[in-house]
Amino acid sequence: MSTAADVLARCDALAACSDHPDHLDRAHLTPALAAAHRLVTGWMTAAGLRTWRDQAGNLCGRIEGREPGLPALLLGSHLDTVPDAGRYDGMLGVLLAVAVAERLGPEVAAWPCALEVVGFTDEEGARFGTALLGSRALAGTWDDEWWDLQDADGVPLAQAARDFGLDPSLIGTAARRPADLVGYLEAHIEQGPLLEEADRSLGVVTTIAGARRLRVEVLGEARHAGGTPYPRRRDALVGAAEAIVLIERTVRDSEAIATVGQIDVEPGAVNVIPGRAVFSLDLRAATDEARDAMRDTLLAGIEAVCAARGLGVRVTDVYAAPATPCADRLRDALRAGVVATGDPAPLDVWSRAGHDGMAVSAVTDVGMLFLRCHDGISHHPAEAVREVDVAAALDALTAAARTVATQAPVPA
CATH class of the missing domain: 3.30.70.360 (Alpha-Beta Plaits)
Structure with a gap:
């Protein structure tokens, strides 16, 4: 089973997928994103997930529950970066989700729901100036006017999608219905100093700004x-x-x-x-x-x-x-997961940064787990996390996913 050390090693490997030779820069629908998809697809497949890429450019994987086609508990984060990025913003959450799927895979066959992992694209909005394109497509809130957005080189989004192997006319197939999901959980570095100042590995997000x-x-x-x-x-x-x-x-x-x-x-x-x-x-x-x-x-x-x-x-x-409150039931599951790691009083924090959960909340409940990052630094090559905190996040997210999935409504 994947350990925290494995997750960190995979973050290092993903950091090599960059559109710039001297720093990490992986924007929406670029060759670097395609390279990242190839790496993560391999790790998803090894974890037992059936993989596909939707027509928004999101990388998805699924393990079926006790019968095919059940609603899914969705875990994930994003794989794109800002220019001159660190190696943990977004991608650490995706790789933690893959590791959780590997841990829970043998159990999922008995669950009343499926388990899915998603690596969203264009959370940052660095290339076309509009953030959350991948998660908005998944949530069914896509606006066709976005196809006319252009990058700094004048390339329209629609053309970039076709060059990436996508079909803009099929963007609707990326959308999920509320009945397709039982919730969304995301682990993410805090991107702030509160956890480090409190000497806590993890925090439970109350709302996204x-x-x-x-x-x-x-x-x-x-x-x-x-x-x-x-x-x-x-x-x-x-x-x-x-x-x-x-x-x-x-x-x-x-x-x-x-x-x-x-x-x-x-x-x-x-x-x-x-x-x-x-x-x-x-x-x-x-x-x-x-x-x-x-x-x-x-x-x-x-x-x-x-x-x-x-x-x-x-x-x-x-x-x-809009501000996005995290659902009480998912916060409770995450809090119990943190308690199970040895923290008897998990710290509640609100996210001052935006996340894919803001878009996903249009289609299902969302919950977020923060983990400590050195000095609160993010969107910078100096992003750093500790293996002990990643290990705690992996344990807490695994426990929370199990709790949410096993309490999912039983299909009629």
Whole structure:
């Protein structure tokens, strides 16, 4: 049976599947993703799973229950990465799921449900700018307008899918119905420092953050850097900088999280006062109400900053995802699994990052298990986990899957 050491060795092997020779970069529908699928298919098959790739590009595997065609307990995470990624975000959860399937395989034939493992694609949204494409397809919430999305090279999503061997006209076949599933469990590195600060291997996720992404455009006037005195300046970059400082000052003592990760300046010349600055705003909170209240507070502050400097401001909402509470029954199963590893009082945490469970919740209940990662570092090559924590996660996820599956409704 696979051990924590085996899971970590497989993470190392997957890290070699990259579209860039110098760092890990594995985006949706790329040759590196195809290579990752070949590796994981081999491990799934060895674990006793029947494998296939759906028309969204998700890699799937299944072990039947006591009769063919029963609803399935779904385990998994994602196989794509951000650019210059670490080797545990997403893929550790997939490989833990494969190891759980290997452990439980002999039992599943007596279960009132099947066991499935999924390696989702495009959770990160790095190539086409829209995250959760794989899990949205599985949840039946696909939007055909997404086929027109283009990557940085101008390749439409539909063409990339065909090049990958998929048929866009069959995307509907990737969708599951609520009756097809009994729940979804995912193990994932925390991507934050709370577990490490509490000296805990594992935590049980209560909810996945509701997120909104905005585009904030500050409009001033481009003029000569030397010839324009300060009272005459309408410097869009200085206004944007003041707004960004206001964002941090407002949010840092709240329960929300806000990040400005991009800023573009026009005309962008060393001797020209910036006439336009555009920055991104990523805003998250445990509930939609808290997130949206903070949005309103921040926009009022940004507008006041810009008005005081004679600047215009335009705000565009570019992305929204509702907060996703984890189902009580799945949280209870995960909590019991953590207790079985020797932690008598499992830590509850809310996920400040988004995950495939946000999309999967449209079709079935979701539950998440977090495991400690060094210094909370993620989306960076320095991602690191300890073998002892991976071992605890493997034990806890196995126990939780057994609990959820054996308590599944008995088909009529």
